[in-house]
Amino acid sequence: MTDATQGFGLIQDIDVRLTVELGRTQMNLREVLDLAEESVVMLDRLTDEPLDVLVNGKLIAKGEVVAEGNRFGLRILELAGDNRAASPRERRAPPIEVAPAAQAEGIA
Structure with missing residues (x-):
């Protein structure tokens, strides 16, 4: 195992x-x-456009x-x-399970 791989393992949790x-x-x-x-607030995205997924504000x-x-x-x-x-195979992948604590934060 390389140093980079070991370092990555330290931050995964x-x-x-x-x-x-x-x-x-x-x-x-x-x-x-x-x-x-x-009230209805119109957003800048069309109904068929993919949604942005961000981690700590980064797309x-x-x-x-x-x-x-x-x-x-x-x-x-x-x-x-x-x-x-x-x-098409990736599109049919099962949905990712969302932990209950993260559920309220995950859908904005």
Whole structure:
């Protein structure tokens, strides 16, 4: 085992924040203060566009929401920096299990 491999092993158990970003918008404070129940906020992303997957604020992948029973999951479609789109086999991969503590943080 090389020194680099051993060093990587030391950091694998460090917790990171995984965020799935549905979209963004810019609003002025008046618009924010006018929000109420049933308000609709339009986002900058189309319904068929992949979602951004970020770790500690850094884009690492693109993905799509999947539902299994009454829970949401995330299917990774493309890794950041990967110039190829996910193959059909990768698209059919089972969703990643989300730990209950991370579940509320993971879908934004």
